[in-house]
Each structure stands twice: as structure tokens, then as C-alpha cells.
Amino acid sequence: MAPMVIYTVYIFAIFFISVWCSMWILHILAIIYGRYRLHQKLSQIQADALLGVSILKPLMGVDPHLSSNLESFFTMNYPKYELLFCIEDENDPAIMLVKGLMDRYSKVDAKLFIGGSCVGVNPKINNMHRAYEAANNEFILISDSGIRMKEDTLQDMMNFMTETTALVHQMPFTSDREGFPATLEKIYFGTAQSRIYLVADLIRINCHTGMSALMRKSLLDEIGGLKTFGCYLAEDFFIAKSFTDRGWRIRISSQPAMQNSGICEVNSFQARLTRWAKLRVAMLPTFIIIEPLSECLVNGFCAAWAVNVLLKWEPVSFFLIHVLLWFLCDWILLSIVQNGSLPFNKFDFVVGWLFRECSGPCLFLHALLNPAIKWRSRVFRLAWGGIAEELKPKKESTLKYQT
């Protein structure tokens, strides 16, 4: 072989080994940090941790769990909070459901905002904007429709809102539900995503998914409020970035977010992951390379080739040992995130884990090849940098345009 080719092969091999070593460091850090950081007991409550919170609940449609999920917000143990429900479509069945809960829990301060307002492209921001303007408290919590709270979840989040912190978010996880799709979701959020989320929090990298995020309203108001982020679909990433750019900290709370949507299907879950991957790639183009390389099978395959080139090690055995160790680390991390018994057995875990690991790279490739983003009833296109454009705006938008 020509020296040039040999050098190139060696450079690739060294690169793959470096990524492989980095991933094992991530595994170890995530397990140690997860054990120390998650599921802490609320032994003492910070003085500031009792200040008022306005909770923004953007809703769109109903599912079989919506009522009980929303009810969990009425029964929280926290001294001062208001619930601001936001529904864009005046014919949405969620309106009746929310009104019913508001009647049942009439002592809880709750308001309903119907119609939204058009301040940008992001439909979630459009839906929440009026409630944001009406929010009366120093802190706001943006909480997606599928989130379920425990009595002390808000207190847990507020406890991490220190003087230097602008945003406390919950690491995405799932409630216990039955069936293979639920197992798959729990495995994904409790392994691949938790690993990155925990390490990002440890080394203070912005990795914020806005499904349950508590923030200082004054800091958002300083830069024009929520509507400033209406041009992005990944408003969560840019909100967090605006805080870190100004020197504030963002951190996770100790309780992970309990996603408990009543719609739990493999197809819709994969469509969601594909949509998220498109957002990440548009915001951070280096993800085109590093994200596939962070997947167990791709990572193991590249490393097996590299050790064969550099050290003449037997690649198949190396690959199989790699997969086995990765699997064990994932089991340990999932058990830490779950903090109790899992709702499935070890065989279900093996099947779900293999399915997730094999489908992950394929979904990523699918995301790269199909850049249009479908989110609920709308389709968007993203420019590099994350600015969004709606491709097929609804003919007769129910939104009231705001000048």
C-alpha cells in the first residue's frame, strides 16, 4: 500500500479508538454521576425554593392518560403555584377535560387560554404565549402535555434553583406502562439518552429538552420573553443557550421527567426520535458524524476494525465483548434511573435493547435523508442553525395573529 493510504488508515483507526475510549468514559461517568445525582431525598428545602411558580401547560388533543396526568398537577405539594392551560383550537376536546378538572379542584389557581397567538413558527410557543404574558410569578415551568408529576416534583426542581441557576430541567424518562413500545421508550430514555444527559450536566454542556423546564421569568423577559424563540422549533436548546451565554447555570433536577402519554406506539416513538435527530443535526451539524459513532453497534464495529488494523486483535471477539459490556452498562444505568424495580423482565430488556440498538442508526440515517419535519399537524423545514419555516401552513389558521 502507498504510504499515503497507510497513514490515512492509521489516522482513521486512531480516531475510532479515541471515540471508543471516550464512550467508555461516558458510560462510567454517567453511572457514577447518575447514582450520586438522581433521586435525592428532599431533606432540607432552600429558602428560595418556596417562591411562586406559573406552570404553562400547552395542550393539543386528548389521550387516555391526559386526565390523570393533568390531575397530578392539581395535587402537588407546593405552597404557591398557578396552572395556565393553553389550547390553540377552540374545538379541542382537551378544553372540556381541563374545565372539568378546574371545577373539581376549584381551590387550585388555574386558568385556561384558548386560541394561542402567532408570534413565530413554533406552534408550542404560539400556544403558550398568551399564558406566558399573563404569568404572575417569578418562575415559570414549561411542562408538556404528557408529563406526570409526583407530589414533590416541583419542590425537587425548585430546590436546584440556586442563585446562579437560571433553568432547572428534568431528564427525560418514562412512567411504567405495559407493552413492548413502553419497554422500548423506557430503555431508550434510561440508557442512550440518560448517558448523554447526565454527562452533559456534569460537564455543563447545554443538553436541555424542554418537556419539563423551570426557569427565571425575568431572564426571559430581559431578551423579549418566550416569543424571541418562536423562530426555532428547538426552542428549548436556544432558551438554555441564551442563559448560558449570559453566564447562568442550567442543571437537572433529581427526579427524571415522567413521560406518561396515553399514546405509546413504536411508529410514533420512532417518528419522534427522527424529528429530534433532525433538530439536533440542524443546530449542531457535527452531530452528523458523532451521533452515529456514539451508537453501540457502529462504535463497536469501527473500534473492532481499528484494533485489528493497529494491534492485529481478532475483530469479531472484540466486537462481541464490546456489545456485551455496553449492554451491562446500559442495564446498570437504567436501574439507577428507574430507582426501583423495572416493569419488565430481563428477557424483555434484551429484546428491547437489541431492537433499540439496531434501529437507532437506521432512524438517524432516515432523518438525514428526509429533512422535512412533521410535528403534530404541521410540516416544517429547518435551515442550518435551527431557524424554522412552516412548509404547509394551515389554510385557515385558528391562531390570532399578533402585531
Ligand SMILES: CCCCCCCC/C=C\CCCCCCCC(=O)N[C@@H](CO[C@@H]1OC[C@@H](O)[C@H](O)[C@H]1O)[C@H](O)/C=C/CCCCCCCCCCCCC
Ligand atoms: C467523542 C465523544 C462522543 C460524544 C457523543 C455525543 C453524542 C451525542 C449522541 C446523542 C445525542 C443525544 C442527545 C440527547 C438529548 C437530545 C434530545 C433532543 O433531541 N431534544 C430536542 C427536541 O426536544 C423537543 O423539542 C421540541 C420541544 O417543543 C419539546 O418540548 C422538546 O422536548 C431538543 O430540541 C434538543 C435539545 C438539545 C440537543 C443538544 C444535545 C447536545 C448534547 C451534547 C452532549 C455531549 C456530551 C458529552 C460529550 C463529551
Ligand SMILES: O=c1ccn([C@@H]2O[C@H](COP(=O)(O)OP(=O)(O)O)[C@@H](O)[C@H]2O)c(=O)[nH]1
Ligand atoms: O402544534 C403543537 C405541537 C405541540 N404542542 C405542545 O407541545 C408539547 C410537546 O409536543 P410533543 O409531545 O408533540 O413534542 P415532543 O416531546 O414529541 O417533541 C406538548 O405539550 C404539545 O401539546 C402544541 O401546543 N402545539
